[in-house]
Amino acid sequence: MIRITEDTLDINAITNEVIDPACGGIDVFVGTVRNQTKGKEVTHLFFETYESMAISEMNKIASLIKEKWPVQKISIHHRVGRVEIGEVVVVIAVSSPHRKEAFEACQFAIDTLKNTVPIWKKEFLKDGEVWVSAYP
């Protein structure tokens, strides 16, 4: 399942989506909100998205993965809106017959998502706010 939501992400429920009798390996990546960045204290994050294109790009990642690896199922869920320290921002779950492909596909999914999916993160710091990666 591919989903963008303002709701809390349920890691167990998302992992269960990819369980498959043909698969012995499930790899799950969980991205959470860190309380500091470059030595500065972060109070919370805000994520904005261009949802229609983001869903399209996430579907492309899932299609690419199924072309490259014998992956049976893949789920990508991403939070948007305000997210607090320690909360889950993204969950990617991948199932395949063997673990090696599941690890590789899951890493490819998060790396590609960070490069191509139109989602933007604003960090709220003790002394200001900044759109992440916008400027050199």
Added chain:
Amino acid sequence: MKLNVLLFGVTKEIIGESPQQIEIQGETVKDLRDHLLNNYSKLSGLNSLMIAVNNEYAENDLQLKESDEIALIPPVSGG
């Protein structure tokens, strides 16, 4: 031609509310990019500025239509 352009993230802070109606000379993605960089110099300081047309990343030579859904895509930072 007059284009309705969706803005996200830092581009809203540089240009203004989304969507923006932007009138350009010419009709390609490059013409829109040139217009934006000429009028909003802060855009040239960004790490990257992609333009999406109808939910796809667009190349500079793509021909635009007034009915297209156009969006500015500053550096993404999901995950």
